[in-house]
Amino acid sequence: MQIVIIGSGNVAYHMAKAFVQNNIHLAQIFGRNEAKLNKISEELEIPHSTKNLVDADLYIICVSDNSVEAVSKIIVKKDCLVTHTSGSLPKDILAGEYRKSSLYPLQTFSKSKELDYANIPFFVEAENNEDKKTLMDLASKISSKVMESTHEKRKYIHLTAVFACNFVNHLFSRAKEISDAQEIPFDYFLPLIDETVQKIHEIEPKAAQTGPAVRNDKRILELHEQLLKDESLEIYKTMNHSIQKMYEL
Numbered sequence: 228m229q230i231v232i233i234g235s236g237n238v239a240y241h242m243a244k245a246f247v248q249n250n251i252h253l254a255q256i257f258g259r260n261e262a263k264l265n266k267i268s269e270e271l272e273i274p275h276s277t278k279n280l281v282d283a284d285l286y287i288i289c290v291s292d293n294s295v296e297a298v299s300k301i302i303v304k305k306d307c308l309v310t311h312t313s314g315s316l317p318k319d320i321l322a323g324e325y326r327k328s329s330l331y332p333l334q335t336f337s338k339s340k341e342l343d344y345a346n347i348p349f350f351v352e353a354e355n356n357e358d359k360k361t362l363m364d365l366a367s368k369i370s371s372k373v374m375e376s377t378h379e380k381r382k383y384i385h386l387t388a389v390f391a392c393n394f395v396n397h398l399f400s401r402a403k404e405i406s407d408a409q410e411i412p413f414d415y416f417l418p419l420i421d422e423t424v425q426k427i428h429e430i431e432p433k434a435a436q437t438g439p440a441v442r443n444d445k446r447i448l449e450l451h452e453q454l455l456k457d458e459s460l461e462i463y464k465t466m467n468h469s470i471q472k473m474y475e476l
């Protein structure tokens with residue numbers, strides 16, 4: 228099967244790397260950014276282009292959600308399967324006359340961070356069973372966790388991921404702002420962060436909650452509010468409100 232990856236961002240890079248590491252041939256990596264494509268192409272030894280999209284059986288579109296529809300129009304071939312990697316877009320956002328599908332990897336991808344692909348859950352949707360099988364077989368070569376999904380379910384999987392990953396990471400950024408401003412090394416907090424994440428492998432998140440809000444320690448909450456301003460203060464109040472609502476305090 229001839230496979231082309233479209234895009235040169237985080238997902239395109241890691242998807243291409245996972246395929247190459249598992250001896251899956253890639254016919255091309257295609258995109259608009261010559262410099263980024265060139266770097267990926269050199270590292271992974273895959274042909275690349277910004278102009279001539281090669282003929283393929285499967286095109287995997289890994290571009291920003293806002294551009295998936297526009298980019299999908301560059302594939303004029305009809306007898307092929309096209310997929311995108313977005314968590315929230317429907318497969319029908321793909322605008323050509325080819326067969327449409329979705330292949331969503333539930334992980335956070337950054338180019339500079341190595342990943343173990345074998346445990347990444349992949350969610351597959353397609354128009355027919357044959358295409359579903361093609362994508363599931365392909366994803367199964369790089370991961371042991373490949374599942375069918377629906378757009379309805381995938382939207383909620385993505386939404387959960389935003390809370391569980393993107394928001395949590397933003398809180399790490401805000402936490403680092405606070406520690407940096409006081410010249411407290413952020414390294415001090417890494418064992419705490421690691422334990423917070425490890426703990427929920429064994430205990431329900433709701434049972435694992437600690438801190439002044441769940442203890443309803445009003446004096447400490449007020450003291451903390453006096454130390455904060457702007458967005459961090461708003462986040463602090465919103466989080467405490469949410470915690471106290473959940474525990475009916």
Ligand SMILES: NC(=O)c1ccc[n+]([C@@H]2O[C@H](COP(=O)([O-])OP(=O)(O)OC[C@H]3O[C@@H](n4cnc5c(N)ncnc54)[C@H](OP(=O)(O)O)[C@@H]3O)[C@@H](O)[C@H]2O)c1
Binds near residue numbers: 234239289290291292
């Ligand atoms: N990152 C994650 O953790 C993650 C996880 C699961 C799924 N996804 C999904 O995977 C897809 C790609 O995400 P990403 O994180 O890889 O994004 P990204 O790192 O921001 O890369 C986006 C890519 O899209 C290209 N692009 C944007 N607009 C374009 C256009 N009009 N024409 C051609 N190329 C265009 C960019 O080109 P330039 O380099 O020239 O800007 C870049 O190569 C998205 O649908 C996202 O929702 C992401």
